[in-house]
Amino acid sequence: MNRMTILSTAALVLVGLMAVASPAAAQCFADYKAKRDNPLQLHYGVAEVSPAACGSVTQAAQELRPRLAAEGWELLNVVSVFDEGGLAERQENAGQYYLRF
Numbered sequence: 001m002n003r004m005t006i007l008s009t010a011a012l013v014l015v016g017l018m019a020v021a022s023p024a025a026a027q028c029f030a031d032y033k034a035k036r037d038n039p040l041q042l043h044y045g046v047a048e049v050s051p052a053a054c055g056s057v058t059q060a061a062q063e064l065r066p067r068l069a070a071e072g073w074e075l076l077n078v079v080s081v082f083d084e085g086g087l088a089e090r091q092e093n094a095g096q097y098y099l100r101f
């Protein structure tokens with residue numbers, strides 16, 4: 001084997017090992033506020049969002065808005081986006097809307 005073939009093979013093996021060793025995409029969540037009219041109802045909830053939507057509250061809102069609308073809710077705002085470490089502290093406040101949407 002020549003030197004270039006050895007280097008190319010080593011690079012491929014390294015890339016393959018990195019792909020296998022890399023952690024799975026972390027879960028991402030958003031907490032939000034929503035409303036429904038006639039009669040007025042408000043709720044605070046927590047929902048899982050895609051890792052792509054975890055970059056900002058704007059991206060999370062774009063993902064959550066249609067999910068909530070399908071059930072007759074209007075998204076008022078996304079409070080924050082966070083990883084699984086923030087779930088436990090929000091569960092009680094979200095009540096029945098914890099991971100519902």
